[in-house]
Amino acid sequence: MDILYMVSVLLLLIVLLISGVPVPFSFGGAIIFLVVVYGFPPAGLLQTAYAKLGSVTLLAIPMFILAGGVMEKGNIGKALVDWVNIFVGRVKGGLAVVTVVASAVFGSICGSGAATLSCIGSIMAPRMREKKYPLGVAAAVACCAGTLGLLIPPSAMQILVAWTLNLSVLACFLSTVVPGIILTVLLSIGAVILLRHDKGVITEAKLAPSAWSRVLIKKTGTAIPALLMPVIILGGIYSGIMTATESAGVAVIYAIPVAIYLYRGMRWRDLGKSLVETCTTTGVIMVMIGFVMMLSRILTQMNVPQSLVNAMLSISENKIILLLMLNIFLVLLGMIMDDTSATLLAAPMLYPLICELGIPPYQFAAILGVNIGMGNITPPSAPFLYLSSRIYGVDVGQVMKPVLFLLFFAYIPTLLLVTYVPDVSLWLPRVLLGDAFPF
Amino acid sequence: MKRVMPIENSMIWRGTTRVMRTVLIISGACLILLVGMSVFLRYVLHSTFVGTDDLIILFSIWLYWMGGAYGSYENSHISADLTNVFIKSDKLKKYVNIVVKLITAIIAGVFAYWSIFKYALWNFQAGTVTTGLRIPYLTSNIALTICLCLMFVYAVYHLVRSIFPIEKMNGATLEEGGIE
Numbered sequence: 001m002d003i004l005y006m007v008s009v010l011l012l013l014i015v016l017l018i019s020g021v022p023v024p025f026s027f028g029g030a031i032i033f034l035v036v037v038y039g040f041p042p043a044g045l046l047q048t049a050y051a052k053l054g055s056v057t058l059l060a061i062p063m064f065i066l067a068g069g070v071m072e073k074g075n076i077g078k079a080l081v082d083w084v085n086i087f088v089g090r091v092k093g094g095l096a097v098v099t100v101v102a103s104a105v106f107g108s109i110c111g112s113g114a115a116t117l118s119c120i121g122s123i124m125a126p127r128m129r130e131k132k133y134p135l136g137v138a139a140a141v142a143c144c145a146g147t148l149g150l151l152i153p154p155s156a157m158q159i160l161v162a163w164t165l166n167l168s169v170l171a172c173f174l175s176t177v178v179p180g181i182i183l184t185v186l187l188s189i190g191a192v193i194l195l196r197h198d199k200g201v202i203t204e205a206k207l208a209p210s211a212w213s214r215v216l217i218k219k220t221g222t223a224i225p226a227l228l229m230p231v232i233i234l235g236g237i238y239s240g241i242m243t244a245t246e247s248a249g250v251a252v253i254y255a256i257p258v259a260i261y262l263y264r265g266m267r268w269r270d271l272g273k274s275l276v277e278t279c280t281t282t283g284v285i286m287v288m289i290g291f292v293m294m295l296s297r298i299l300t301q302m303n304v305p306q307s308l309v310n311a312m313l314s315i316s317e318n319k320i321i322l323l324l325m326l327n328i329f330l331v332l333l334g335m336i337m338d339d340t341s342a343t344l345l346a347a348p349m350l351y352p353l354i355c356e357l358g359i360p361p362y363q364f365a366a367i368l369g370v371n372i373g374m375g376n377i378t379p380p381s382a383p384f385l386y387l388s389s390r391i392y393g394v395d396v397g398q399v400m401k402p403v404l405f406l407l408f409f410a411y412i413p414t415l416l417l418v419t420y421v422p423d424v425s426l427w428l429p430r431v432l433l434g435d436a437f438p439f
Numbered sequence: 440m441k442r443v444m445p446i447e448n449s450m451i452w453r454g455t456t457r458v459m460r461t462v463l464i465i466s467g468a469c470l471i472l473l474v475g476m477s478v479f480l481r482y483v484l485h486s487t488f489v490g491t492d493d494l495i496i497l498f499s500i501w502l503y504w505m506g507g508a509y510g511s512y513e514n515s516h517i518s519a520d521l522t523n524v525f526i527k528s529d530k531l532k533k534y535v536n537i538v539v540k541l542i543t544a545i546i547a548g549v550f551a552y553w554s555i556f557k558y559a560l561w562n563f564q565a566g567t568v569t570t571g572l573r574i575p576y577l578t579s580n581i582a583l584t585i586c587l588c589l590m591f592v593y594a595v596y597h598l599v600r601s602i603f604p605i606e607k608m609n610g611a612t613l614e615e616g617g618i619e
Contacts, residue, residue: 016542017518017519018519019522019535019538019539019542020518020519020522020535020536020539021518021539021542021543021546022516022517022518022543023516023517023518023519024507024516025516025542025543025546025547025594026518028546028547028549028550029542029546032546032549041557042553042557042558043553043557043558043561046553046554046557046558046583047558047580049583050500050579050580050583053499053500053503054496054499054500054579056492056495056496059470059474059495059499062470062499062502062503063470063471063474066467066471241482242478242482245474246474246477246478248474249470249471249473249474249475249478250474250475250478252471252475253471253475272464275463275464275467275468276460276463276464276509278467279463279464279466279467279502279505279506279509280463280506280509280510280513280515281506282502282503282506283463283502283503283504283505283506283507283508283509283510284506284507284510284515284516284517285517286502286503286504286506286507287503287504287506287507287510287516287586288516288517290503290504290507336519338517338519340517380519381519383517
């Protein structure tokens with residue numbers, strides 16, 4: 001009977017999500033069903049949402065969103081795009097590579113993939129249109145590169161993983177750096193391959209070495225305040241001076257004068273409006289987390305994670321096959337859910353299986369990161385795909401084909417590397433954290 | 440025929456949205472200052488302010504839930520919204536939209552009910568306080584009740600507006616505060 005009810009809950013959740021009911025209320029529907037069937041006390045569930053959200057670690061997420069919001073409105077994206085353009089802008093399909101690399105760099109100052117996509121995409125779209133780039137490919141590259149914001153630290157998603165599984169935030173951040181770099185390289189190569197036969201694309205003229213050096217010095221000077229942001233954030237946490245939450249708070253305090261006085265993208269009077277916008281974004285995400293935590297508590301009380309482990313182990317005990325099944329499960333989850341709820345549901349559900357297989361938790365954090373990032377661009381629920389189509393003004397159909405190519409060319413190989421080569425995710429934290437990282 | 444003033448132009452509607460924006464700005468600003476201050480105190484002045492965590496949790500809970508309520512007002516909660524991809528008929532889309540809004544309002548209504556009659560009453564009776572500054576927990580967990588109720592109100596509003604769009608209401612104009 002329990003299995004029947006669980007399948008009903010899953011179906012109800014999928015139907016509500018697909019029909020367009022907002023995500024928190026879709027989870028709310030599933031919670032109501034379980035409360036009616038099993039009699040869980042509503043007051044206890046609401047208290048779970050309250051207590052879970054009252055976590056100081058979790059406060060890093062709104063702080064990074066605030067910092068990213070201020071940076072996004074403060075013309076910082078333009079400075080980064082111009083800086084990256086000096087290095088790769090003059091090769092064939094160079095602006096597509098600029099999109100990928102600028103997204104990776106912007107990802108290092110902002111914890112959100114959507115903010116990365118909307119900021120870099122809206123800067124690159126008019127430039128790529130002007131240089132006669134096929135907009136379907138341009139939108140596909142921006143859409144795939146947006147997910148780098150979820151992999152390159154600071155990442156809101158990795159904070160969630162660390163918080164849910166009680167892991168070190170810094171080690172989680174570091175575990176996705178190498179996969180993020182691999183993905184950046186593969187997406188850049190993929191973008192160049194997609195554009196190599198396009199004769200309409202206009203490539204920028206090459207500069208003489210002296211002129212190039214002058215431009216390099218000027219643009220680097222402009223970009224330095226933005227590039228200092230990851231140094232403050234990661235340096236602060238790594239040196240032990242600040243916790244992740246404190247470094248996020250300091251990032252906001254740093255971002256405000258940089259955006260107002262250095263990049264002049266906003267004024268003091270815009271700050272209130274910007275604060276309301278970013279607080280609303282934060283609230284929307286945090287309320288969703290609250291609802292997912294209520295459902296997660298019910299599922300844990302019903303021992304669903306252990307049942308899932310038993311079910312998977314009953315199919316096969318081969319580690320390679322189980323890891324493949326885990327990835328397929330995560331890809332499917334990413335196809336129907338947004339990144340936040342998918343992370344919050346998948347992390348505690350699959351963690352017992354990970355322990356059973358003897359996989360280090362930080363490798364699991366990286367597997368989750370790549371998978372859930374990919375979920376943002378795989379239909380039917382593909383928010384980045386729809387957002388980039390809107391930014392570039394093209395039909396989703398035109399974007400789909402190049403996205404599929406980039407999925408197979410860049411995402412799948414990265415995912416396989418992260419899944420089957422532990423060092424891809426564990427090497428950097430091991431090198432930087434030394435004895436403090438026992439994996 | 441008597442003209443009906445759209446609810447968006449009423450004083451209570453505009454006042455509520457103004458209060459929500461004010462709460463968001465104050466909570467956001469206080470959180471930034473509190474986190475920055477705790478770093479400054481600890482690493483520059485080598486001292487601590489007991490109770491920072493109590494204040495951080497108070498403001499963060501208000502920020503999260505009020506942000507969620509404001510998201511309901513703006514209708515900006517994340518949704519998969521796949522009906523627009525698969526359904527081509529505008530008429531069918533409209534009906535599906537009404538059903539989705541109705542389901543959302545029902546779910547929000549259940550949570551609003553629970554938040555008042557199960558959660559708030561339980562908290563009133565408990566009367567516990569924080570360990571640091573001895574702030575009653577009620578000051579922060581009442582945010583859930585207020586904001587879940589606001590979410591319900593805005594869910595009903597969006598349901599009504601999906602059936603009766605603003606432009607069809609006796610030619611009355613939306614002066615300010617409207618969102619659609």
